[in-house]
Amino acid sequence: MSFDAASLANAATGGLSAYDPGHDLPASRQRFGAMIAELGSNENPLGPSPRALAAAQAALAGAHRYPDPRGGALKAVLARELDVDSKCIVLGNGSHELLMLLAQCFADAAHAVVYSQYGFAVFALAAAASSARAVAVPALPIDHPTAPLGHDLDAIAAAVGNDTRLVYLANPNNPTGSWFDDAALAAFLDRVPPYALVAVDEAYHEYVDAPGLGTALRFARQHPNLVVTRTFSKAYGLAGLRVGYAVAHPSVIATLERLRESFNVNGVALAAAAAALDDRDHRARVCEFNRSERAWLAAELTRRGYRTLPSQTNFLLLDLVRNAAPLERHLFERGVIVRPMGGYGLAHALRISIGSRAENLRLLEALP
Ligand SMILES: *Cc1c(COP(=O)(O)O)cnc(C)c1O
Numbered sequence: 001m002s003f004d005a006a007s008l009a010n011a012a013t014g015g016l017s018a019y020d021p022g023h024d025l026p027a028s029r030q031r032f033g034a035m036i037a038e039l040g041s042n043e044n045p046l047g048p049s050p051r052a053l054a055a056a057q058a059a060l061a062g063a064h065r066y067p068d069p070r071g072g073a074l075k076a077v078l079a080r081e082l083d084v085d086s087k088c089i090v091l092g093n094g095s096h097e098l099l100m101l102l103a104q105c106f107a108d109a110a111h112a113v114v115y116s117q118y119g120f121a122v123f124a125l126a127a128a129a130s131s132a133r134a135v136a137v138p139a140l141p142i143d144h145p146t147a148p149l150g151h152d153l154d155a156i157a158a159a160v161g162n163d164t165r166l167v168y169l170a171n172p173n174n175p176t177g178s179w180f181d182d183a184a185l186a187a188f189l190d191r192v193p194p195y196a197l198v199a200v201d202e203a204y205h206e207y208v209d210a211p212g213l214g215t216a217l218r219f220a221r222q223h224p225n226l227v228v229t230r231t232f233s234k235a236y237g238l239a240g241l242r243v244g245y246a247v248a249h250p251s252v253i254a255t256l257e258r259l260r261e262s263f264n265v266n267g268v269a270l271a272a273a274a275a276a277l278d279d280r281d282h283r284a285r286v287c288e289f290n291r292s293e294r295a296w297l298a299a300e301l302t303r304r305g306y307r308t309l310p311s312q313t314n315f316l317l318l319d320l321v322r323n324a325a326p327l328e329r330h331l332f333e334r335g336v337i338v339r340p341m342g343g344y345g346l347a348h349a350l351r352i353s354i355g356s357r358a359e360n361l362r363l364l365e366a367l368p
Contacts, residue, residue: 012131023337032335037359037366040337042174042315044237045356046289048272049282052238055275059268067267074265074274078245081277082217087250090257093264095203095231095244096122098256102199102227102246103130103166105255111165116151118176118344120201123168132166135159139176142319148309149317149346150178157191167192170201171216172208175341175351177311181212182219189223197252199227203244204313206235206283207290213312217247224249232269234314235286236276241269290314294354300364317341318350327368334366 071091079086092098103126113127117139127134140150172179200216227248233239298308309317328340339351
């Protein structure tokens with residue numbers, strides 16, 4: 001008799017499959033060496049602040065100690081930066097962990113979890129892992145004038161029912177790059193009953209500069225059911241250290257704390273994140289580079305006949321209309337790693353991160 005534990009998995013886990021990392025990056029780095037262009041994971045081509053690296057280095061000397069389980073120092077810096085009380089903040093091993101924790105702590109088989117079609121992949125995963133009923137609301141059409149494939153907030157609000165415990169929004173959204181402005185969010189929040197938490201994932205917040213688009217945090221006081229998540233993985237360039245945070249009503253935070261792993265954020269990451277937050281000049285350089293490089297890359301792609309969707313993020317979604325798999329393979333064979341979107345039901349699209357100028361040129365040169 002062969003043993004297969006997959007048949008023993010609980011109902012929630014039984015229907016899931018493991019994260020698909022795409023290409024084997026360590027093997028690809030060996031194969032392509034310095035000629036690789038890693039444009040598949042929305043990482044920061046300028047890297048972290050030198051001050052964050054120095055803080056990380058210094059913190060390594062304490063590697064034999066457990067980290068501060070409360071992350072008090074980082075929370076204090078965040079609280080000052082965001083003008084909220086520390087009690088309104090929870091730290092995560094990346095914001096991915098916090099998005100999962102929200103569903104785990106607040107939803108179960110008796111509840112619905114609502115999110116947009118083409119919303120960030122973790123939303124569906126979190127709903128499934130908590131055994132909740134997943135409600136994926138159809139996205140806006142691809143020819144929508146301002147938010148192609150974006151969140152249809154009217155339809156999402158209409159999908160919130162008596163059993164809805166959690167709504168996930170991403171603003172801007174990955175992988176579509178789409179966004180909605182603060183006024184649209186305010187109107188949405190007015191329509192959602194207080195027993196449904198609204199989690200707004202602002203992983204790309206630092207990059208945004210569209211008119212009317214600020215942050216959901218503006219509405220935290222009027223709407224205690226609002227949760228805002230952010231990350232140090234994107235604009236702060238610390239994806240490898242895994243730090244994110246959520247801001248919410250103290251009772252939401254206290255509930256999440258019940259299930260949070262005591263030492264979920266390591267000491268090196270805590271130190272680096274606090275230092276990164278303090279380096280405003282570096283963050284400004286990162287955002288300015290991203291803004292100008294994204295505009296340049298989008299124009300170059302358009303000039304070559306490709307359609308890119310509007311973006312407030314550090315990536316572009318390329319709409320090829322036809323199946324994108326052959327182009328993805330073509331690019332990969334030339335050391336250019338981009339993200340195929342078949343898993344999202346967008347087999348005609350590729351997601352391309354804004355890399356360094358050298359990487360972006362390699363992409364353009366590799367195009368057929
Ligand atoms: C990258 C990303 C995250 C953040 O992931 P971390 O776990 O913090 O690295 C969260 N939400 C969206 C929409 C993202 O694109």
